[in-house]
Amino acid sequence: MKSAAVSSISPWIWTVGALVVAIVASVAIGAVSIPVDAVAGILLSPLVEFESEIPPAFSTILYEIRLPNLVLVALAGMALGASGTAFQGLFRNPLADPYVIGVAAGAGLAAVLAMSAQWPADLLGMAAIPAAAFVGALLTVALVYALARVGRSTPVTTLILAGVAVSSFATAITSMTMLLSTSELHRAVTWMVGGFALGGWGPVMAALPYVALALAVLLTMGRPLDVLQFGDEQAGQLGLDVDRVKLVIVVAASLAAATAVAFLGIIAFVGLVVPHLARLLWGTSYRRLLPLATLLGASFLLGADIVARSIISPRVLPLGVVTAVVGAPFFLYLLARSKRRLRAW
Amino acid sequence: MGYRDLTVLRGVTLEIVPGEVLAVIGPNGVGKSTIVRVASGRLPPQSGRVGINGRALHELSPSARAQLVCVVPQATNLPPTFRAMDVVLMGRTPYLGWFETESQEDRKLATEAMALTDTLDMAERLVEELSGGEQQRLLIARALAQASPIMLLDEPTAHLDLRHQDRVLGLVRRLAKEKDLAVLLALHDLNLVSRYADRVVLLSDGVVRQVGDPEQVLNPDLLAEAYGIRIDVVPSPVDGKPLVLSAE
Numbered sequence: 001m002k003s004a005a006v007s008s009i010s011p012w013i014w015t016v017g018a019l020v021v022a023i024v025a026s027v028a029i030g031a032v033s034i035p036v037d038a039v040a041g042i043l044l045s046p047l048v049e050f051e052s053e054i055p056p057a058f059s060t061i062l063y064e065i066r067l068p069n070l071v072l073v074a075l076a077g078m079a080l081g082a083s084g085t086a087f088q089g090l091f092r093n094p095l096a097d098p099y100v101i102g103v104a105a106g107a108g109l110a111a112v113l114a115m116s117a118q119w120p121a122d123l124l125g126m127a128a129i130p131a132a133a134f135v136g137a138l139l140t141v142a143l144v145y146a147l148a149r150v151g152r153s154t155p156v157t158t159l160i161l162a163g164v165a166v167s168s169f170a171t172a173i174t175s176m177t178m179l180l181s182t183s184e185l186h187r188a189v190t191w192m193v194g195g196f197a198l199g200g201w202g203p204v205m206a207a208l209p210y211v212a213l214a215l216a217v218l219l220t221m222g223r224p225l226d227v228l229q230f231g232d233e234q235a236g237q238l239g240l241d242v243d244r245v246k247l248v249i250v251v252a253a254s255l256a257a258a259t260a261v262a263f264l265g266i267i268a269f270v271g272l273v274v275p276h277l278a279r280l281l282w283g284t285s286y287r288r289l290l291p292l293a294t295l296l297g298a299s300f301l302l303g304a305d306i307v308a309r310s311i312i313s314p315r316v317l318p319l320g321v322v323t324a325v326v327g328a329p330f331f332l333y334l335l336a337r338s339k340r341r342l343r344a345w
Numbered sequence: 346m347g348y349r350d351l352t353v354l355r356g357v358t359l360e361i362v363p364g365e366v367l368a369v370i371g372p373n374g375v376g377k378s379t380i381v382r383v384a385s386g387r388l389p390p391q392s393g394r395v396g397i398n399g400r401a402l403h404e405l406s407p408s409a410r411a412q413l414v415c416v417v418p419q420a421t422n423l424p425p426t427f428r429a430m431d432v433v434l435m436g437r438t439p440y441l442g443w444f445e446t447e448s449q450e451d452r453k454l455a456t457e458a459m460a461l462t463d464t465l466d467m468a469e470r471l472v473e474e475l476s477g478g479e480q481q482r483l484l485i486a487r488a489l490a491q492a493s494p495i496m497l498l499d500e501p502t503a504h505l506d507l508r509h510q511d512r513v514l515g516l517v518r519r520l521a522k523e524k525d526l527a528v529l530l531a532l533h534d535l536n537l538v539s540r541y542a543d544r545v546v547l548l549s550d551g552v553v554r555q556v557g558d559p560e561q562v563l564n565p566d567l568l569a570e571a572y573g574i575r576i577d578v579v580p581s582p583v584d585g586k587p588l589v590l591s592a593e
Contacts, residue, residue: 220443230423230424241408
């Protein structure tokens, strides 16, 4: 079989290449399609003089609609990719992701509760929603972990059962809250099916600090996660402060997932498919996996966003629908193709 | 010492000395693994203390502890898609901060450890491609990369065939002498103990029954009492060391 000694540079070329393609496509494609050369012209106009005429509307669409959407989706994709990878490493379980273990639903419930408190839709109000989602995510992780824990370990089956149960409960309360608070219903429904209708740079600025903080922490956790793959007992004997490392990872991964949920709604499968894909392509070392899955998450979600915006254009499909429709069969394909390796997990 | 409400062992006083292989034997469930876990500092003793050069082990931070004591577990459930080299590099964990990655020096130490354990030629292979014996030697390499003066091994030969049992324990003994390691070895197979241990501790019924050299401890009456069966001990035709046989 192929050894793990794949060139250490080629994965980076692939992921960065995919991201560049996704960014260009994401900016160019939409209700009004902007030619790629016009995109380049607008973006480079402060630096270079262009002779050709670019319609001013293109510039407005680009700066006020496409770019903020692109950055928000890319941030959420990175957050979900990194969060899924971290949860999988933490629970040593390839099926753990923010959606499966109920963190997304818990964050969603807290976000809807926060929205129904009718905070103003300004920057501060917008920053409060991810904070609430974060608290919801942490409480959910704690609850699921307490339910799933058997003695000193967290078996796969109890983890997923607890995740499903807590997830269903949180989703039910979310629906109830939305039905009861009629005035905020529209906003919450819009959010549920794929984020803020607001658009513009506001949500980006509100999301950025949370995502940046979570990613900054998670991306340094590659080596500790590698050590954890040998089990808690050996990790401790190898000198890792197991409990502290786990706590830091849970908090950062929950923050990442919660922020994505707070701004784009519950998006299933990104945190599951993206780390899987990275792992099948480039092996299981979390030091490589975390940064690669983070970049791949951005490309994946941007791709899903392009499909969502163009497939029934000018109407827009919910982002979560696209990731589920693309992600579920893809996941099954990966599962079928890699049964041997999954068994070995 | 023991777990929560369960006391497994009582009044155990043991000393491990540099350059010496100390084997712990006794029937199933007598507490061999418990001794390893307490000696590694992962499990605090219910009373008394585990100390190294006068310092209490379980009061140290995990990394300080791991710099003093390394543990070689059984080679089961290793992450299958790790490169062999990466497994050994994990031994450098106690010397690295959370945000640090291995230096050239760390890589050099890992390479040396692999050369000593005869695993260097498999450095780029994946764990799942290695045999049980190769994985076990890899774990010894990881422990050597940890560069701690005390090495604990819990049944390192449990899943190995005859040839690999000898290779692994021969290696452990050689390392103890060459690197002046203090080695504590929990082992079921009394004939391996006879061949590779300098000193033997016999546990039974939660207490230390006897400590001494293999000739002293591998005594038919002592063993019969501890294991509850009739036992014969004869000199091995190969090297004259005690050969333990069931006489049931």
